Amino acid sequence: MAVTTVAAAAFSPSATAEPASAAKSLTDVIPAPASVSPDARQAFRLNWTTVISTERGSAEAAAIGRQLAGVLRPSTGYPLPVVPAWYPNHGISLLLGGADPRVGQEGYELRVSRDSVVIRAKTAAGLFAGTQTLRQLLPAKIESKNRQRANWTVPGGRIVDFPRFAHRGAMLDVSRHFFSVNEVKRYIDDIAQYKVNRLHLHLADDQGWRIEIPGWPRLTSYGGSTEVGGGPGGYYTKKQYLDLVAYAKSKYITVIPEIDMPGHTNAALASYAELNCNGIAPPLYTGTDVGFSSLCIDKEITYKFIDDVIGELASLTPGEYIHIGGDEAHATKPADYLKFMQRVLPIVAKHGKKVTGWHEFVKSVPPASAVPQYWGTDDVDEDVAAAAQRGNKILMSPAHKSYLDMKYDENTPLGQDWAGLIEVDTAYNWDPGSFVKDVPEASVRGVEAPLWSETLEDIKDIEFMAFPRLPAIAELGWSPASTHDWESFRGRLAGQGDRWKVQGVTFYPSPKIAWHS
Numbered sequence: 001m002a003v004t005t006v007a008a009a010a011f012s013p014s015a016t017a018e019p020a021s022a023a024k025s026l027t028d029v030i031p032a033p034a035s036v037s038p039d040a041r042q043a044f045r046l047n048w049t050t051v052i053s054t055e056r057g058s059a060e061a062a063a064i065g066r067q068l069a070g071v072l073r074p075s076t077g078y079p080l081p082v083v084p085a086w087y088p089n090h091g092i093s094l095l096l097g098g099a100d101p102r103v104g105q106e107g108y109e110l111r112v113s114r115d116s117v118v119i120r121a122k123t124a125a126g127l128f129a130g131t132q133t134l135r136q137l138l139p140a141k142i143e144s145k146n147r148q149r150a151n152w153t154v155p156g157g158r159i160v161d162f163p164r165f166a167h168r169g170a171m172l173d174v175s176r177h178f179f180s181v182n183e184v185k186r187y188i189d190d191i192a193q194y195k196v197n198r199l200h201l202h203l204a205d206d207q208g209w210r211i212e213i214p215g216w217p218r219l220t221s222y223g224g225s226t227e228v229g230g231g232p233g234g235y236y237t238k239k240q241y242l243d244l245v246a247y248a249k250s251k252y253i254t255v256i257p258e259i260d261m262p263g264h265t266n267a268a269l270a271s272y273a274e275l276n277c278n279g280i281a282p283p284l285y286t287g288t289d290v291g292f293s294s295l296c297i298d299k300e301i302t303y304k305f306i307d308d309v310i311g312e313l314a315s316l317t318p319g320e321y322i323h324i325g326g327d328e329a330h331a332t333k334p335a336d337y338l339k340f341m342q343r344v345l346p347i348v349a350k351h352g353k354k355v356t357g358w359h360e361f362v363k364s365v366p367p368a369s370a371v372p373q374y375w376g377t378d379d380v381d382e383d384v385a386a387a388a389q390r391g392n393k394i395l396m397s398p399a400h401k402s403y404l405d406m407k408y409d410e411n412t413p414l415g416q417d418w419a420g421l422i423e424v425d426t427a428y429n430w431d432p433g434s435f436v437k438d439v440p441e442a443s444v445r446g447v448e449a450p451l452w453s454e455t456l457e458d459i460k461d462i463e464f465m466a467f468p469r470l471p472a473i474a475e476l477g478w479s480p481a482s483t484h485d486w487e488s489f490r491g492r493l494a495g496q497g498d499r500w501k502v503q504g505v506t507f508y509p510s511p512k513i514a515w516h517s
């Protein structure tokens with residue numbers, strides 16, 4: 001069943017403020033669940049005696065239970081002990097197995113009745129997704145870090161939910177401006193609520209190299225020492241990076257590291273003279289131009305360098321994919337670009353990983369396991385369509401729809417506008433499954449919302465550009481096409497605004513949305 005009602009409209013027909021403690025509707029969730037069957041006769045109320053029971057013998061289910069308790073305890077003040085599930089019919093239960101088979105590998109089933117909330121899934125990832133839905137079904141105040149008075153009621157009924165696409169991503173550019181480990185963790189918290197399961201980190205560009213690579217210390221000590229505008233930059237040590245990967249994993253998000261090449265490499269070229277064809281290191285770069293740098297295609301040291309970099313990234317990455325960039329290589333001759341990719345693709349394979357990259361690299365005819373990320377602003381791309389024809393699955397990030405660094409309107413203080421202005425309805429109103437000619441739904445791996453950081457300096461800037469558009473892209477990635485409905489989405493989005501206020505998430509108060517005051 002498709003989502004049909006809009007909770008905000010149901011509870012505040014005059015568009016006056018909905019009290020943050022008002023009862024919610026089972027449909028008031030982003031991304032829209034695949035199937036929702038409300039039962040108005042049932043509702044569950046959290047109280048002093050509520051217990052969170054988790055699948056016996058599963059450390060992962062217990063950890064998800066503790067994360068859920070971590071959200072629910074501060075605002076309710078209830079003890080909410082997390083215990084092994086002996087009595088699955090009382091309180092909140094997080095169980096592995098027994099779910100509706102439609103939930104697949106990442107979905108969940110949630111049943112709410114008078115005396116219990118039961119989330120069942122096949123996998124821990126599915127259970128985690130179910131707990132994110134449960135959060136949204138409680139009043140916005142549940143997100144408070146301080147004790148609140150409210151009716152902690154979960155609306156009754158049943159949800160069966162599962163993702164449309166395997167890859168629901170967000171990309172963060174930590175090169176143009178560097179963001180601290182805590183800022184990236186905060187963004188992970190933000191996006192995990194919307195069932196995003198990939199965080200693509202753009203770890204190197206002309207302006208900065210942000211990840212330690214053994215044997216190449218100047219990449220970080222020098223190449224990481226600045227950023228756009230000339231600030232101090234920074235980089236992640238191996239330990240910090242592994243901490244980020246583990247933190248993301250605890251929220252069922254896989255980190256995909258990107259080192260962009262052969263262009264977008266000034267920080268590396270500045271750090272090591274021998275990587276330049278003329279043997280002379282250029283100065284560090286703190287501007288915002290693109291397309292002026294290239295690794296030296298004909299020098300063997302280039303491939304030794306890439307082998308070391310990819311080898312290190314592979315060892316830091318539990319996921320299957322390494323992103324090799326490949327975009328805007330305007331300073332590399334087309335023939336050299338192909339020669340370069342022919343050398344690099346086997347290096348990634350040698351280190352046991354599959355390759356993903358900006359869609360330009362499909363010109364090199366990578367293996368069918370490679371994932372081209374389409375960032376064009378057109379609905380026709382013959383090279384990408386040909387790759388889909390050959391069996392490659394395409395990741396959709398059309399710049400004029402999904403780029404979170406584009407301004408919302410002419411007055412947006414941050415961001416760029418080369419791909420157009422992107423209001424939240426523009427970000428929402430497109431179909432990844434039929435967007436590019438001759439790239440059918442079956443050839444689409446998923447959707448990703450890139451956030452380039454030329455104009456962004458801190459987490460507040462990140463959040464202002466990501467919210468409310470990131471949830472729009474997340475819904476396109478998760479929810480079945482049959483639920484796609486702007487009026488429904490904008491009503492549900494208003495409810496999310498209440499949560500961001502409580503969480504302290506900065507967001508753009510788009511005039512397209514009737515935010516609750």
Ligand code: TNX
Nearest residue numbers: 290327328358375405416452
């Ligand atoms: C294009 S999108 C780029 C980036 C810029 C971005 C700014 C892509 C693959 N390359 O280098 O940061 O525009 O919007």
